[in-house]
Amino acid sequence: TQSTRPQRLLSAVQKNATRGDPCSVVRAIDDFCRHKEWAMNVGDEKGCILDSVVSEMNPAAVLELGTYCGYSTVRIARLLPPDAKFITLEFNPGFAAIARQVIAWAGLEEKVQLVEGASGDWIPKIKEQFGIKTFDLVFLDHWKDRYLPDTKLMEECGLLRKGSVLLADNVICPGTPDYLEYIRSSPKYESRYFKSHLEYTKVEDGLEKSIFLG
Ligand SMILES: O=C(NCCCCc1cc2ccncc2s1)c1cc(-c2ccc(F)cc2)cc(O)c1O
Numbered sequence: 001t002q003s004t005r006p007q008r009l010l011s012a013v014q015k016n017a018t019r020g021d022p023c024s025v026v027r028a029i030d031d032f033c034r035h036k037e038w039a040m041n042v043g044d045e046k047g048c049i050l051d052s053v054v055s056e057m058n059p060a061a062v063l064e065l066g067t068y069c070g071y072s073t074v075r076i077a078r079l080l081p082p083d084a085k086f087i088t089l090e091f092n093p094g095f096a097a098i099a100r101q102v103i104a105w106a107g108l109e110e111k112v113q114l115v116e117g118a119s120g121d122w123i124p125k126i127k128e129q130f131g132i133k134t135f136d137l138v139f140l141d142h143w144k145d146r147y148l149p150d151t152k153l154m155e156e157c158g159l160l161r162k163g164s165v166l167l168a169d170n171v172i173c174p175g176t177p178d179y180l181e182y183i184r185s186s187p188k189y190e191s192r193y194f195k196s197h198l199e200y201t202k203v204e205d206g207l208e209k210s211i212f213l214g
């Protein structure tokens with residue numbers, strides 16, 4: 001039977017990365033996706049911007065929408081303080097199964113809670129299910145047409161507090177025009193665009209960092 005791209009990515013991690021070494025997992029995935037087979041990880045260039053936002057915030061509660069193979073999950077989890085809460089949501093069971101193994105290879109399974117399901121279904125349940133009051137940081141990297149409705153849903157569910165940061169991938173490519181329009185014109189947010197490139201390519205893309213003003 002044919003292997004899937006995520007399965008081939010996991011094999012590259014198991015072959016080239018050291019168990020328990022998150023940086024070697026990140027490096028193995030970047031090498032595989034740059035030289036063997038492109039995949040939709042946030043990548044090394046935008047990944048450095050993600051790292052700087054996480055390090056600067058030292059967040060106690062993080063939500064990631066869109067796990068895929070767990071690349072950004074590992075990038076974020078490796079920088080979190082010991083008792084931080086980190087929830088990552090993945091819709092596709094195949095992706096989730098691979099991500100669990102990538103996260104485990106990095107030795108970070110204790111720091112991450114991977115939840116399978118759709119953001120629209122899970123966001124309203126997070127408070128009671130995981131005992132989380134608000135998120136300090138949300139990384140949006142799932143369906144591009146869900147960024148806006150899910151942001152409004154997080155507002156409505158009281159999951160954001162004054163100072164919460166939304167960091168959105170792919171605001172240029174594939175693009176999230178309705179989300180950008182909303183977040184840049186809303187008085188409830190202070191936004192800044194970090195120009196970069198689509199992972200492993202020369203195509204323009206970037207991250208939009210938005211601070212919720214309450
Ligand atoms: O679609 C992308 N990412 C979302 C995958 C959707 C998985 C989901 C997770 C989840 C969790 C909860 N609820 C619902 C959902 S849906 C994506 C696509 C490209 C790209 C760019 C140029 C191309 F030519 C082709 C693809 C680049 C990227 O960095 C991406 O992130």
Ligand SMILES: [Mg+2]
Binds near residue numbers: 041042141
């Ligand atoms: Mg992305």
